[in-house]
Amino acid sequence: MVRSATPLGLPAGLVRTARPRQWVKNILVVAAPAAAGELFARHALGQLAVVFVLFTAAASAVYLINDARDAEADRAHPVKRNRPVAAGLVPVPVAYAVGGSLAVLAPVAAAVLCNPVTAALLTAYVGMQLAYCVSLKHVLVVDLIVVTTGFLMRAMIGGLALGIPLSRWFLITTGFGALFMVSAKRYSEAVQMGGRAGATRALLTEYTTGYLRFVWQLAAGVAVLAYCLWAMEEGGVARSSLLPWRQLSMVAFIVAVLRYAVFADRGTAGEPEDVVLRDRALAVIGLVWLAMYGLAVADW
Template sequence: MSIQQPARPAPTAISAPLIAAPDRPSWVRLPVAVVLTARPRQWPKNLLVFAAPLTGSALGRGSRALGGVTVAFIAFTLASCAVYFVNDVLDAERDRRHPRKCLRPIASGDLRENHALAVAALCVAGAATAVVFSPGLGLSWAVAAYLVLSFLYCGRLKHLAVVELLLVASGFVLRALGGAAAAQVPPSGWFVLVCSLGALLVVIAKRYTEITSLGGASAAHRPSLSHYTPRGLRLAQRLTAATMVAAYCAWAATEPDTWTAQWHLATLLPLVAALVRFDRLTAAGGTGHIEDLLIRDVPMLCLELTWLLLFVVGLAIHP
């Protein structure tokens, strides 16, 4: 990845948000602010806990594995909500100068910082309670590691180029490992590598869309962006995607069952098509929400569902 060290531009004040904040009655403002800060649109990320049990065929062995993974989903959802509350408290001043983030409840004043921290503490307590119902300590360690790394990221590490990419990507990987631990499925090294590269790919693409949509003001809102170039991020994204495909092939080819290996290789087709589509959508830029490219673009969604359907069918018809 190409990294440069240009002079950091001074923060630019924005006189008014690009989107008008809705006018809500005072009695609904607090609960709505809490829900918005919890970022429900981000919760689908926690479905990654089902990745290892699905690829390891554990979900078809009974309700025990499914119950364990459901606990993992709840634990990571609560843990991630705690991180969002803390992050928005620490970033409130910077968010007020952002054309879209200035509408976040804490930045706009709809949610007081002490209330946000209290909700964060409750979410952490809820996550800690949830992991008690998981067998072993694997999920507990995964959730604890996620919280520690995420809070470190919210502090100063988010401003360190490359390091911040790895920290955000680690959150995705820990979700997958937590799900594997909850279902008591030992993940293969290739599986962990594929998850890691996929997570890194999404984070790099997110930084690219941020730097292209915000332009010269990008570094004022995320200082680490001053160390990246659009060309460098695009190159890193494509190299990561190519490496991910190679790792996926290696994972499929190393399956001990020949039939399973061949079926997994067949699922590579919609995966590659989805990566190509994702690359084209990222190149178009224009959005700071990378999730919109993954779940709101109809062709992309169809390719993702095709991959999932092929995988599930393969598990169902396995001789």
């Protein structure tokens, strides 16, 4: 049953459609400056706050347009029919209008407030995600790559906004780390579905659990290898620290990947933030790694 939109319900519906719970992923905009040891440089935090808001606006635009496009199909789904657009709280034309406006304004604002490279990346992100909504989510393997690239773009944009060169090790580790989590989540969904009909993702029934397991294992291996090569490369010896934090951080990183892989193997690896918050041991390991990595970057 479609409900009528109300003046008070419309703003709340638009916010819900923008998926506030997903905004936490955009904290990744600090990844590149943190990796380069420039997170607390002068004006960095202010600029990163702007980038966070702009990326959130761009992502919200995609969600709004996606829900407007899928409104009819969502009304026939037992869960998605409660989405504000499908439920009639947000009219389809309004969702398109607000989403389209955000999709244009976010890159324009990035060009004005940041630099042309940041604006270009935001434009590419919006275009890629809209292409995913329209057709790419129906293409085997490409759907995994698009979602992974979205995470990688989040991790890159902070560095681009601050003019920080992006290390090849940063790009490889981040890219394959994202692919590890994305494919582990898909694997978990496939395991939980157990071959039954009614998959919430268009291609989920097309992948075998064996293939998805291969992808997340391969991605985890490459991410760990790239991180270890970064930690052990020449010039990575600390200048003044009593302990080789850069090399020691490998241990915490590998243990974190192995711990996350436990949930992937069980088929219970959902949203990455949920996995970390649900498992206290993984959260502690992650904090230990962050501390070691921070000391390594500070000494490098």
